[in-house]
Amino acid sequence: MPKFAANLSTLFSELPFLERFAAAAEAGFRAVEFLFPYDYPPEVLKAELDKHGLALVLFNTAPGDTARGEWGLAAIPGREAEARRDIDRALDYALALDCPQVHVMAGVLPPGADRERACATLVENLRYAAARFAPHGKRLLLEALNPTTKPNYLYASQYQTLEMVRRIDRDNVFIQLDLFHAQLVDGNLTHLIREYAGQYQHVQIASAPDRHEPDDGEIDYGWLFAKLDESGYPGWVGCEYFPRGNTLAGLGWLQPWITPTPTH
Numbered sequence: 001m002p003k004f005a006a007n008l009s010t011l012f013s014e015l016p017f018l019e020r021f022a023a024a025a026e027a028g029f030r031a032v033e034f035l036f037p038y039d040y041p042p043e044v045l046k047a048e049l050d051k052h053g054l055a056l057v058l059f060n061t062a063p064g065d066t067a068r069g070e071w072g073l074a075a076i077p078g079r080e081a082e083a084r085r086d087i088d089r090a091l092d093y094a095l096a097l098d099c100p101q102v103h104v105m106a107g108v109l110p111p112g113a114d115r116e117r118a119c120a121t122l123v124e125n126l127r128y129a130a131a132r133f134a135p136h137g138k139r140l141l142l143e144a145l146n147p148t149t150k151p152n153y154l155y156a157s158q159y160q161t162l163e164m165v166r167r168i169d170r171d172n173v174f175i176q177l178d179l180f181h182a183q184l185v186d187g188n189l190t191h192l193i194r195e196y197a198g199q200y201q202h203v204q205i206a207s208a209p210d211r212h213e214p215d216d217g218e219i220d221y222g223w224l225f226a227k228l229d230e231s232g233y234p235g236w237v238g239c240e241y242f243p244r245g246n247t248l249a250g251l252g253w254l255q256p257w258i259t260p261t262p263t264h
Helices: 017-026 042-051 080-097 115-136 158-168 179-185 189-195 221-231 248-254
Strands: 003-007 031-033 055-060 101-103 139-142 173-178 200-205 236-239
Touching: 003 055, 017 031, 017 042, 031 236, 042 055, 042 080, 055 080, 055 236, 080 101, 080 115, 101 200, 115 139, 115 158, 139 158, 139 200, 158 173, 158 179, 173 179, 179 189, 179 200, 189 221
Parallel strands: 003 031, 003 236, 031 055, 055 101, 101 139, 139 173, 173 200, 200 236
Antiparallel strands: none
16 A cells, blocks of 8 residues: 655645644645755754654755756756755755655756766766765665756656666665656656666656646556555655645545544
């Protein structure tokens, strides 16, 4: 049976961020993920996790200057010092928050960029990250982003991230299988789940093509959840979608798998 984590960057957005932990726990979630922790001291976030009995299962390295269109620095030649600073900072947070893995954001390539040079930069930065994270038993993840959501991101296809993991060649580097992005670019989701089991260590879901609750759109998630079980996937399924309306009102799809926490 799949285990679901609430993405607090997209769910419960009707509440201030620090209030979303309680809302997720009351809705029945036992784990959370979010994009970035860096606006808060780690002890503030750890207090919320502990107070509500939640595990943190994923966050990202810092995005860089989003106002300039940046979305990660790890593949940007000439920005290695900043990328490694962000990797070190992410490790500090992962240790403080007892988070088992971090998604390292590769970056958006500027027009005319040399893609192979960017890939080589990413390989070196991820090998640095792998060496830093390995003594602590922490994993690193790479995620493909579809070009409609994030144009010119280093990789759009799951097969590109799989190849990149092979190039990096470190035991604690895996892919992050976001089935929303995968459907928009690759399709054949059952094949991805079956054939690459063990090579992905985190799964995320949303409807396609609209990125809402997973009970709508062209993906049959009931089928895919069964395939994840059959493949022996042991990890969490991150609910990284944008609710059609109020978050709680849209959680009916989840009720077969979780039991809400009674409120007093």
